[in-house]
Amino acid sequence: MRALIQRVSSARVTVDGGVTGEIGNGLLIFVCAMKGDSERESEWLARKITNLRIFRDDADRMNRSVVDVGGSALIVSQFTLAAETKGNRPGFSTAAPPEEGKRLYENFSANVTALGVTVANGVFGADMRVELANDGPVTIWLDTAAG
Structure with missing residues (x-):
């Protein structure tokens, strides 16, 4: 699996003009499952x-986790993290x-929740607007x- 995480003071996702997920202090996590991934990843x-x-x-040093600071996570599915950019048009076959x-994606969200983080979500496969x-x-x- 791949993830792009951003430390945020706030973030939200809207679909068709309605908010589907919103957090204050925490992490915005874009996540993509790759071919061959399992619950282990x-x-x-x-x-x-x-x-x-x-x-x-x-x-003022980076020394605390999202759990340590009582932060939340906004988790957004993002298949474009699998982009292959050898040419000018990205491919997503991986x-x-x-x-x-x-x-x-749902398993990942459940795992983050089980580890003590309040989770909000985007909508898998939807055309989403993300503000952060x-x-x-x-x-x-x-x-x-990459381990």
Whole structure:
């Protein structure tokens, strides 16, 4: 699985003009299941992200996790993270098929919740509008294949 995470002071997703998910302080997580991914990758990625120390401590150093600061997570499915950009037109053949991608997206959200983070979601496969206030800015790319 791949994820792009952004530390945010706020973020929200709208679909057809209605808000489907919104958070204050926490993480905006774009996530993509890749062909061959399983619950194992979903669980690993959830643990990695929830334990990643990218929030400021009292000394203004990145030393706290989203759990430590009581932050939330807005999780958005993003199949374009699988983009192959060898040419000028991206290809997405390495992304998991939609039904598998949706299952792993939902599994990932459940795993993050089980690790003590309040989760809000986008809508899998929908045309979404994402608004965010990136804090820092802090943006980090993770890929379970890279370990």
